[in-house]
């Protein structure tokens with residue numbers, strides 16, 4: 001299964017895909033919405049093609065979305081994985097490519113850019129992560145899988161997010177392996 005991975009941050013979810021043992025998928029390109037991401041660095045270290053596609057470089061959001069769609073399509077991915085990608089994808093991408101996202105909370109609870117912080121602030125005792133199909137909304141598409149993570153009394157956003165990421169990385173490899181084995185979603 002040919003994967004295009006979109007990142008905005010450190011890229012530890014991407015790293016889990018790169019480190020998977022004989023996976024039924026391969027990362028063919030990594031794209032970011034900003035310069036200096038760990039994700040692009042990690043891909044570059046493996047000789048994987050990368051690109052940066054920044055919203056401010058385009059006159060309109062639609063132009064950015066169209067450029068992103070073209071950059072992704074160039075590499076013929078079967079599936080796009082949004083792993084910590086912090087932009088909402090538009091119709092140019094979503095009408096042509098299937099996209100899976102991973103979110104560090106148990107959707108539909110705590111969607112958006114601060115899922116870990118919001119869950120902690122709400123005082124939940126259990127949170128976790130969600131893998132879902134991306135639709136036009138923010139963290140709203142059909143859920144594929146979820147993992148639960150207990151919140152510890154001494155947790156702060158960083159410690160809780162790190163523990164969620166352990167589950168998130170395992171969940172992502174497992175989900176993508178399942179999607180590679182059964183391609184009825186295509």
Ligand code: GRF
Pocket residue numbers: 007008009010011012013014039083084085102103104165168
């Ligand atoms: C992940 O927890 C992702 O769900 C969230 O941001 C984090 C990205 O981490 N949106 P990384 O860049 O994969 O290390």
